[in-house]
Amino acid sequence: MKVMRRRFSLLNAIFDAVMARPDTVGYPFGELELPEGYRGAIVIDADKCTGCGLCVRDCPADALRLEKKSRDEFRLIHYPARCAYCGQCEDSCQRGAIGHSNALVGATARPRELIVVLKEKNIDD
Amino acid sequence: MQFIKGLFFLLIFPGLSFQVVCGLAFEWIDRKLLARFQRRVGPPWYQPLADLIKLFSKEDIMPEGAYDLVETLLPLISLSAVLTAGLYIPIAGFTPFSFEGDLIVIQFLMSVPTLAYYLAGIASVGIYSLLGGGRSLLQFFSYEVPLLITISGPAVMAGSWSIAEISRSQLDQGPFIVFQPLGFILAVVGLIGKLKRDPLDIPSASSEVVGGSLTEFTGAKLGFWHLVMNIQAVVGIFLLANLYLGWSNITSPLPAIGIFVLECLAVVVVLSATSAVFARLRIDQLAGIGWKILVPLSLLQLGFVILMGV
Amino acid sequence: MNKITIPIGPHHPLLKEPLSMKIDIAGERVLGASLRLGYVHRGIEKLALERTYVQDVHLIERICGICSHVHTTTFCLAVEALLGIEVPPRAQYIRALMCELERVHSHLLWLGILAKHVGLETVFMHTWHDRELALDIMEGVSGGRVSHAANQIGGVRFDLSEEQEAMIRENVEKLKTQVGGVLDVIENEPALRARTQGVAPVSVELIKDYCVVGPVARASGVDIDLRRDDPWPPYDQLDFKVITLPDGDAWARTLIRALETRESLRLCETIMHKMPDGPVTVRAPRKVPEGEVVTRSEAPRGEVVYYLRSNGSDKPARLKVRTPTLAVLSLLPEQLSAIHVADIPVVLAGIDLCIACADR
Numbered sequence: 172m173k174v175m176r177r178r179f180s181l182l183n184a185i186f187d188a189v190m191a192r193p194d195t196v197g198y199p200f201g202e203l204e205l206p207e208g209y210r211g212a213i214v215i216d217a218d219k220c221t222g223c224g225l226c227v228r229d230c231p232a233d234a235l236r237l238e239k240k241s242r243d244e245f246r247l248i249h250y251p252a253r254c255a256y257c258g259q260c261e262d263s264c265q266r267g268a269i270g271h272s273n274a275l276v277g278a279t280a281r282p283r284e285l286i287v288v289l290k291e292k293n294i295d296d
Numbered sequence: 297m298q299f300i301k302g303l304f305f306l307l308i309f310p311g312l313s314f315q316v317v318c319g320l321a322f323e324w325i326d327r328k329l330l331a332r333f334q335r336r337v338g339p340p341w342y343q344p345l346a347d348l349i350k351l352f353s354k355e356d357i358m359p360e361g362a363y364d365l366v367e368t369l370l371p372l373i374s375l376s377a378v379l380t381a382g383l384y385i386p387i388a389g390f391t392p393f394s395f396e397g398d399l400i401v402i403q404f405l406m407s408v409p410t411l412a413y414y415l416a417g418i419a420s421v422g423i424y425s426l427l428g429g430g431r432s433l434l435q436f437f438s439y440e441v442p443l444l445i446t447i448s449g450p451a452v453m454a455g456s457w458s459i460a461e462i463s464r465s466q467l468d469q470g471p472f473i474v475f476q477p478l479g480f481i482l483a484v485v486g487l488i489g490k491l492k493r494d495p496l497d498i499p500s501a502s503s504e505v506v507g508g509s510l511t512e513f514t515g516a517k518l519g520f521w522h523l524v525m526n527i528q529a530v531v532g533i534f535l536l537a538n539l540y541l542g543w544s545n546i547t548s549p550l551p552a553i554g555i556f557v558l559e560c561l562a563v564v565v566v567l568s569a570t571s572a573v574f575a576r577l578r579i580d581q582l583a584g585i586g587w588k589i590l591v592p593l594s595l596l597q598l599g600f601v602i603l604m605g606v
Numbered sequence: 607m608n609k610i611t612i613p614i615g616p617h618h619p620l621l622k623e624p625l626s627m628k629i630d631i632a633g634e635r636v637l638g639a640s641l642r643l644g645y646v647h648r649g650i651e652k653l654a655l656e657r658t659y660v661q662d663v664h665l666i667e668r669i670c671g672i673c674s675h676v677h678t679t680t681f682c683l684a685v686e687a688l689l690g691i692e693v694p695p696r697a698q699y700i701r702a703l704m705c706e707l708e709r710v711h712s713h714l715l716w717l718g719i720l721a722k723h724v725g726l727e728t729v730f731m732h733t734w735h736d737r738e739l740a741l742d743i744m745e746g747v748s749g750g751r752v753s754h755a756a757n758q759i760g761g762v763r764f765d766l767s768e769e770q771e772a773m774i775r776e777n778v779e780k781l782k783t784q785v786g787g788v789l790d791v792i793e794n795e796p797a798l799r800a801r802t803q804g805v806a807p808v809s810v811e812l813i814k815d816y817c818v819v820g821p822v823a824r825a826s827g828v829d830i831d832l833r834r835d836d837p838w839p840p841y842d843q844l845d846f847k848v849i850t851l852p853d854g855d856a857w858a859r860t861l862i863r864a865l866e867t868r869e870s871l872r873l874c875e876t877i878m879h880k881m882p883d884g885p886v887t888v889r890a891p892r893k894v895p896e897g898e899v900v901t902r903s904e905a906p907r908g909e910v911v912y913y914l915r916s917n918g919s920d921k922p923a924r925l926k927v928r929t930p931t932l933a934v935l936s937l938l939p940e941q942l943s944a945i946h947v948a949d950i951p952v953v954l955a956g957i958d959l960c961i962a963c964a965d966r
Contacts (some may be wrong), residue, residue, distance in 0.1 A: 176642060178788045181573050185333040194735060195337045208749040209765070231661035257664045257755045262763060271749075334731035423612050427947070494725050495797065504948055506619060575797035576725025578948040579634060 209273040209275050210256045213249050215289040219268035222247065222292065226260035235260060237273035240294060247289040303384070305392050315382045319526030322533070322564065329568040339516040350517035351490075360510055363419040367513070370412045370419070373518035377408035378527045384461050385534045386542075388549070388556035394460040399451055402459070403444060406531065410436050410526050413492075413499070416521075417509030429506025432499035434579055435489060438586030439496070443486030445594040449479045449601045450539045460536070464541035473540040475604070479597045480540045482590060484566060487532045491525070493567065495574035498582065533563045542577065609637060616645055620723060620951055623961035627938075630946055639942040641935065646965040647843040654925045659685055659759060662922065669927065670963040671752050672712045676905040677702045677927075678757040683838055684901040684914040685759050688894050696884045697761035698840045703774075703877045704744065704756050705903075706870045710781065710966060711740040711868045712906035713778055716958045717788065723951035724801050729791060736784040743777045746770060757849060761887030766785045775878055782871050789864050802856040806941045806953045809854065816937045820908020822957060825862045826854035831905040843880070846873050856949075892920045907931055929963035 196203060205211070222245035227235045234254040239245040261270040269289070279285055305311055325346040331338030358364060384391065384398040410432060417429020450472045451457050454465040466472055473480045489496045500508030510521055537559040577585070609632050630637040638658035650669055654662050665672045666681045679701050686693060692703075714737040721729035741751045747770055748754040748763075756762055766774070792798060813823050823830060831848040833841045849865045851858040898915040908930025917923040930960035934957050941953050 174966065180794055181786070182569070184787065185572050185728060186567065188335045188732070193332070193335050193337045194738075206746050206749070208747075209745065210749045210755070216619065229658075229660050231657060231664040239910070252599070255664060255668075255753075257667075257753070258749065258763070259660065259664060259755075262758065263660075266575045334728050335735050336731065423610060427609075427612070431684075445739060494727075497725070498948075504620075504951060572728045574726075575721075575795070577797070578801065578946060580946070581800060 203275075205273045205275070207273055208284065210236050210258050210271040210273045211286070212251065212272050212276045213260070213289070214270060214272045215247070216268045216270075217290045219266045220247065220290045221266065221268075222290070225263045225265065229259050229263040231255060231257060231259060238294065244293040246291045246294050249287045249289050250285065251287060252279070252285045291296075309386050310377060310385075310390070310392075311383060312498065314387075315379060315527050315530060316523065318530045319523060320348070322530050323526050325561075326529075326568050326571075327563055330572055333568070333572040348519055348522065351522060352516050354515040354518075356515035356517065359420060359422060361421045362512065366419045367416065369518060370416045371517055371524060374409040374412040374524045375520055375527070377405045378524060378531055381405035382457060382527065382531045382534070384444070385531060386463050386538055388552040389463070389533065390479050394458050396461075397457045399447065399457045399459055402531075402535065403447065406528065407436070407440065409528055410490065413509050415470040416513070420509070422512050424506045424511045427504075428499045428511070431579055432492070432509065435492075435496065435498055435582060438583050439486050439489030440592040442482055442586065442590035443490070444481050445591070445598055446482040446486060447539065449476050449598055452601050452605060459538055463538040466542045470507070471541050476540070476597060476601060478593060479601075480536075482594050482597065483536055483540065484570070485590065486561075487536060488567065488570060491532060492528050494497050494571040495576050496582065497576060498579050533560050533567075536563050579588070608632065614694075614950070614954075617662075620954060621959075621961075622719070623959070625959065625961050627942075628949065628961075629942065634947050636942055636945050636947060637952065639939045641939055643935070643961070643965055646962045648966065650966045651927065653820050658892070658920045659922065660892070662925075663757060663759065664755065667753060667755065669966055670929075670960055671840055672715065672960060673708060673905045673907065673910075673963065675701075675708050675754055675756060676903050677866045679705060680901050680903040680910055680912045681914075682759050683903075684899050685894060686890070686911050687899045687901065688897045688914065688916050689759075689890055691760060691888055691890055693761050694885050694888060695840070696765075697886045698838075699881045700756065700762045700766065700878055700886065702840050702844070703874060703881075704748070704754060706874045706877065707740050707744055707759075709870045709906045710785075710804050710867050710874075711737050711744075712958075713863045713870075714740070716863060716955070717792075717867075720955040721798070721954070723955050724798060726795070726798065729795075729798075730790075733788055736781065736788065739777050739781050739784070743774055746773055758887065758890075760890035763887070765886045766881075771878065771881075775875075778863050778871055778874050778878070782868070785864075785871060786865050789868065790861065792864055798860070799857060801949075802860055802952055802956075805856040805949045806945055806956070807853065807855040808937065808941060812937065812940060816940075817933050818908075820905075821860060821862050821866065822934050822937070823908070824848070824850045825858040827852045829909055830909075832902055832909055836902055838901075838903070840877070840880075844873065844876055846876075856952045856956045863958075865950075868957065884917045893918065894920070905930055907960060907963070908933065927966055929960070929966070931957075931960045933965040934961070935964060 202268060222237060222239060224237045224239070227237045232253050232255040236248045238248070250267045256271070258271055307313060324339065324341055328338040351494040360369060381402045383393050383421050384402055386394065414429045414433045417425040417432065452460040453472060453475065456462060492499055500510065510518065513521060537556065609630050611628050611630050614620060614627040614629060616626055626642040626645070627639055629639045650665065654665055657665060663678055663681060667678045669677050714733045718730040718733040721733065744754055745751045747766065748756045756764070808822070808826050810826055810828060813826050813828050819830065827850055829850050830847060833846070834848055847869055849862055849869060851862050894916040896916055897916045898913070902910050903910045910930060911928040913926040914922060915924040938957065942950065945953065
């Protein structure tokens with residue numbers, strides 16, 4: 172009997188599969204649950220950012236850029252289309268200003284126009 | 297009046313429209329069942345129709361050197377062959393065109409698509425098409441002989457070569473699957489080979505010959521081939537339901553239709569489960585199995601039926 | 607019969623990644639094959655010289671999607687050896703845990719691909735469904751299913767909380783049951799055995815001639831496994847079996863990966879059991895003193911070798927990567943002679959190609 176059961180193991184497997192509901196997530200028509208540590212879109216705590224540029228120096232994908240005129244005049248720009256979502260900026264920042272949320276970044280047909288200004292201080296142009 | 301009636305039978309029921317709708321329904325049930333066996337959700341009910349419309353709206357390209365007229369005619373000839381074959385099979389006991397000997401005619405008509413598949417492979421001069429076409433002929437030789445021998449079993453037991461008669465005689469004798477279970481299994485194997493489904497989809501094995509004979513087909517021609525495959529499956533299922541499970545000649549129509557639908561669904565479930573569970577055979581393994589196992593078993597079954605009749 | 611040449615070209619349903627093979631066949635028998643690589647070459651070794659070590663960790667992760675963690679681990683080990691720093695034990699254990707989970711997910715992926723090419727689509731879907739458990743563990747722990755970004759120079763980038771440890775233990779238990787079921791199906795399914803048994807046997811002499819590594823070598827009876835022969839901690843403190851099979855045909859290559867998956871899950875349990883407490887990272891200086899180092903690791907496909915030379919700045923002077931698929935691919939034309947055409951997918955799947963690794 173055990174031999175027979177092992178011989179028909181695939182038949183058992185498909186029978187079980189029909190009885191159980193499929194495990195497919197119905198996104199985008201259903202909910203999508205992402206774990207908390209999921210590396211999604213970049214967010215910044217603007218009060219903590221001082222424009223030191225450590226995140227820019229360590230980014231492997233050149234997705235961050237700092238335009239700095241002086242200590243109190245700078246602008247930090249992020250390019251989500253270039254970003255590799257690796258989290259190196261979060262590790263490099265010594266003040267805990269920049270980091271990942273667990274929100275998904277949507278698709279776009281124009282990646283070159285996807286620019287997010289993270290922090291602007293006393294700078295126009 | 298007779299002309300209108302004939303046109304109705306040919307075009308609406310049990311002819312063109314009915315068989316196309318059944319073909320699409322079969323494709324949906326098959327894909328949905330396979331998906332559920334594999335823990336997937338499966339397509340919605342309109343998917344086969346949407347696929348067909350999409351195929352008919354695509355551009356039609358052929359490689360240079362392929363025989364254009366032949367390529368266009370082959371799917372149309374196969375389609376007409378299977379549609380004609382479907383006219384002679386009783387649907388829930390109703391058949392306007394049956395005659396003595398139509399079992400043989402149906403067998404002949406159902407092998408036309410296989411030969412057309414082979415010719416399509418040769419006519420589109422790509423390498424994968426040639427390989428796929430050659431393999432389909434090799435497979436044809438391995439399953440067709442046991443299938444023919446097996447199908448003679450119910451004919452001998454009912455004493456007639458007309459499918460309607462065979463189906464009707466099961467009301468007195470009981471469904472033939474009870475007396476010929478081996479025959480039913482062999483007929484299912486033969487049907488799988490004829491339909492080129494897993495585990496016998498050697499001619500169109502996508503990992504080896506990309507698409508088989510149909511690699512170079514696009515657009516409306518591929519749409520027609522798709523229809524041919526589906527309608528061939530439906531006709532084969534109706535045939536098997538009538539030959540082995542036929543109990544649908546009861547006079548009141550509603551129970552007859554209900555029983556017929558249940559029988560066909562049972563055959564579809566058997567086909568889908570076999571598709572899901574077995575791996576693809578190699579062509580030399582199939583030839584070995586065909587001639588060393590299937591043919592002797594089918595002869596044994598036929599001999600048994602003849603002895604029982606005597 | 608005439609000889610025709612079929613291209614298993616850059617685009618083919620059989621290949622996950624582009625690779626060009628021209629196979630000469632006559633009827634249904636294969637006469638010979640020739641191979642051509644380079645379709646996925648991105649110049650990683652040159653790109654690595656233009657980035658700092660910190661940025662390079664992320665670049666190296668993208669050499670391959672399936673064995674990404676092993677590549678970053680070997681690279682970080684190389685840099686840490688040059689820096690002369692010692693990674694804390696908890697970080698070593700976490701690195702080993704991720705390596706073993708990657709081995710599990712890679713073998714399950716490969717098993718599904720083999721089943722699909724042989725025609726058993728059901729086994730393909732079922733093994734990939736079980737593989738999701740392994741990916742769920744890795745996502746819950748590191749934040750990404752495939753790009754884990756787990757390593758940094760000096761340790762790992764995350765720590766495991768109590769709930770995460772409980773989640774890992776629970777999922778590993780579930781995986782053990784599922785992998786047991788998969789093993790049952792493989793051993794008892796007659797069609798799978800009929801398609802793979804006796805196909806393309808590889809002798810020990812061929813293995814030694816072509817310097818083949820990994821499960822392909824172990825399936826022919828050669829007993830090499832870097833986790834035991836040249837271990838980096840914590841593998842020298844862990845007990846596990848190295849599985850070899852004598853036949854060397856495609857069936858042995860199938861069975862050995864399934865058995866290795868089960869062994870890796872046992873190893874995951876041992877790692878969780880023995881994991882020490884403590885910090886997970888030490889501070890690493892940015893500039894690496896001059897020197898050169900060779901480090902090796904056991905990736906799911908075999909032995910990965912990294913050579914790193916530094917010149918005192920914060921960018922490497924030379925990086926060289928030798929991946930296992932490159933060693934195994936040289937065996938392919940030999941294996942592809944004198945088999946059936948229908949056995950080509952079985953042979954190709956048995957080597958477990960990862961062309962992105964091979965081309966860098």
